[in-house]
Structure formats: structure tokens, C-alpha cells
Amino acid sequence: MATSLTSGAKAKRRSGIARWQNVLGLAVLAALIVTYAAFSAALIPSTSMEPTLKPGDEILVERAWAAYPFGMLPSRGDVITFKFSPSKQITDAVNSGESISALTGGSGVAPGDKVLKPILLIKRVVGLPGDTVQLVGNRLVVNGQTVKYDYSTIPTTLPGVLYPYAVQHPIKVPAGHLFVLGDNRSNSDDGRYWGTLAQDQVVGKFIGIFAHRKIATQPGDPGDPMP
Numbered sequence: 338m339a340t341s342l343t344s345g346a347k348a349k350r351r352s353g354i355a356r357w358q359n360v361l362g363l364a365v366l367a368a369l370i371v372t373y374a375a376f377s378a379a380l381i382p383s384t385s386m387e388p389t390l391k392p393g394d395e396i397l398v399e400r401a402w403a404a405y406p407f408g409m410l411p412s413r414g415d416v417i418t419f420k421f422s423p424s425k426q427i428t429d430a431v432n433s434g435e436s437i438s439a440l441t442g443g444s445g446v447a448p449g450d451k452v453l454k455p456i457l458l459i460k461r462v463v464g465l466p467g468d469t470v471q472l473v474g475n476r477l478v479v480n481g482q483t484v485k486y487d488y489s490t491i492p493t494t495l496p497g498v499l500y501p502y503a504v505q506h507p508i509k510v511p512a513g514h515l516f517v518l519g520d521n522r523s524n525s526d527d528g529r530y531w532g533t534l535a536q537d538q539v540v541g542k543f544i545g546i547f548a549h550r551k552i553a554t555q556p557g558d559p560g561d562p563m564p
Contacts, residue, residue, distance in 0.1 A: 374400070375399060375400050375402075375403035376397055376398065376399055376400065376403075376544070377397075377398050377400060377541065378395060378396065378397060378398070378547075379395070379396050379398055379418060379457070379459070380393070380394070380395055380396075380552070381393065381394040381395075381396060381459070382552065383524075384521055384524050385459075385460075385519035385520075385521050385524055385525035385526065385527070386416070386459060386460070386461070386519055386520050386521060386525070387491055387520060387521045387524075388489050388490075388491060388520065388521075389416065389461075389488060389489065389520045390416075390459070390520075390543075390546070391549070392552055393549050393550050393551055393552045394546045394548075394549050395546065395547055395548040395549065395550065396543055396544070396545065396546050396547070397543075397544040397545050397546075397547055398418055398540070398541035398542065398543055398544060399541055399542045399544050400540070400541045401539045401540055401541050401542070404541060404542035405539065405542070410465055410466070410515075410536065411462045411465075411515065411539065411542065412462070413462055413463060413464070413465060413479070413484075414461065414462065414463075414487065414488065415461070415462045415542055415543075416459060416460070416461050416462075416542070416543035417459065417460065417461075417462055417515075417517070417539050417540075417541065417542055417543065418457055418458070418459045418539075418540045418541045418542075418543070419457070419458060419459075419460070419517075419534055419538045419539050419540055420455040420456070420457065420538045420540060421455060421456045421457070421458045421538075422455050422538065423453035423454065423455065425531045425532075425534075426440055426453055426456070427440070427453075428530075428531045428532070429526060429530045429531040432500075432501045432530045432531065433526065433530050440453060441453065455538075457540060459543065460517035460518060460519050460525070460527050460528075461488075461517060461518055461519070461520060462515050462516070462517055463477060463479065463484070463516055463517065463518050464479060464503075464508075464510045464515060464516030464517075464528075464533075465510060465515060466510055466511065466512045466513060466514060466515075466536075467509075467510060467512070468480055468509075468510045468516070469481070469507045469508070469509050469510075470503050470507060470508050470510060470516050471503050471504070471506070471507035471508070472500075472503055472504050472518075472522075472529070475490075475492040475493060475522065477518075478507070488520065489520070490520045490521070490522055491520065491521040491522060491523055491524075492522055492523070493522035493523045494523050495523070500529035500530060501529070501530065501532075502528055502529050502530070502531070502532050502533075503516065503528060503529055504529055508528075508532070508533070510533055511533060513535060513536050513537070514533035514534060514535055514536060515533060515534045515536060515539075516528045516533050516534070517534055
């Protein structure tokens with residue numbers, strides 16, 4: 338009788354361990370699925386974020402829903418990927434002196450038939466809602482204070498260029514928007530040309546570089562959408 342009870346207890350214990358192993362296995366599987374869904378990879382195609390990111394850098398990006406849950410704002414200094422909308426592409430073309438027809442595959446004289454779609458770009462957040470931002474030469478001034486970077490930038494060689502936003506005059510970032518710049522101030526098509534970015538266009542947050550491959554360096558944004 339005693340032996341029978343002991344065997345039953347062992348069997349019950351084994352059954353309990355098996356159940357917990359199943360639960361733990363499902364929890365690990367769920368965590369792996371969520372982790373996989375929360376991250377993506379992208380390739381840097383241009384020099385606009387040098388020296389931080391170089392053409393050919395393969396980067397890990399945390400998706401916005403994971404990096405900024407419940408509508409959280411990015412922090413100043415975060416490097417983000419975002420959708421560059423067709424309307425912003427047109428604004429950019431007008432303000433940078435490019436041909437709008439060229440955006441649609443035309444010759445610059447004759448319009449093309451390509452339908453504009455959002456493209457993916459990467460820049461650094463320098464202004465949050467309510468901030469007043471201005472670039473004075475190569476100084477970034479936010480809310481009247483010169484920003485001391487904890488990252489490196491390539492200074493502009495043409496500080497007197499008549500950028501429409503945040504150079505000749507400060508810009509006040511409206512609610513629900515961000516102001517972004519490329520770290521390569523001399524070769525970045527960023528908020529200086531097309532203004533502020535709606536927060537709901539943020540796709541993800543740059544986490545790190547995991548590889549690098551040689552690619553042909555492209556001229557500059559926004560014609561260099563990230564793959």
C-alpha cells in the first residue's frame with residue numbers, strides 16, 4: 338500500500354512538472370514571437386546620417402509600438418525611421434529647387450506617370466512638441482539654449498543657405514509633431530526643407546548596427562528611401 342501511494346505521488350509530481358514545462362515553453366515561444374515582431378532590419382543607403390551611420394550599415398530598428406508604447410514621445414537625440422509622405426516629398430521638391438515632375442518619373446520638363454508613395458527615411462529627433470528650434474550656423478538652439486551633443490555631426494559648409502525652416506527664423510514645433518535633422522548637416526534633406534514631422538509617421542527607433550556591406554554611395558535624401 339505504501340509503495341502504491343509513493344508511485345502515485347511521483348506520477349502526480351511528474352504530471353505537474355510537465356504542465357509547468359508546457360506553460361514555460363509557451364511563454365518562451367510567445368516572448369520570441371513578440372521580440373521578432375518588435376524589431377526589423379534596414380539598410381542605410383546615403384550619407385545623410387554620417388558620421389553616426391554610413392552607407393552600407395545594416396541596422397536594427399525597434400518598431401514604434403514597442404519603442405514608444407501608448408503614444409510616448411521619442412526623446413531628443415533619438416534616431417528614428419519614419420514615413421516620408423507624398424505631400425512632404427512635394428514640399429521638399431519645391432523648397433529645394435527640384436522638379437516636381439521628376440518625382441513622378443518625368444524628365445523635369447514633362448511629367449511622369451509614377452504615383453508617389455510614402456518612403457522610409459531616417460533622421461535624428463532634435464525638437465519635441467512645444468519646442469522652439471533654430472540652427473544658428475552650426476549651433477543647434479532649442480528653447481533658447483545651445484544644445485551640447487552627445488553624438489557627432491558633420492557641420493554644414495553653407496550655413497547661410499536660405500532654408501525655409503528653422504534657420505533664418507526659429508520654428509515652433511506644434512503638438513503631435515517632431516523636428517528632425519540628419520547628422521550630416523551638409524548633405525541631409527531634412528526638416529530644414531519640409532518642416533515638422535507628424536508623430537504618427539514614426540515607424541521605429543534605431544537600436545544599433547549589426548553588419549556593414551559595401552554599396553554604391555547615393556547622392557542624398559529623399560531620393561534614397563531605406564530598403
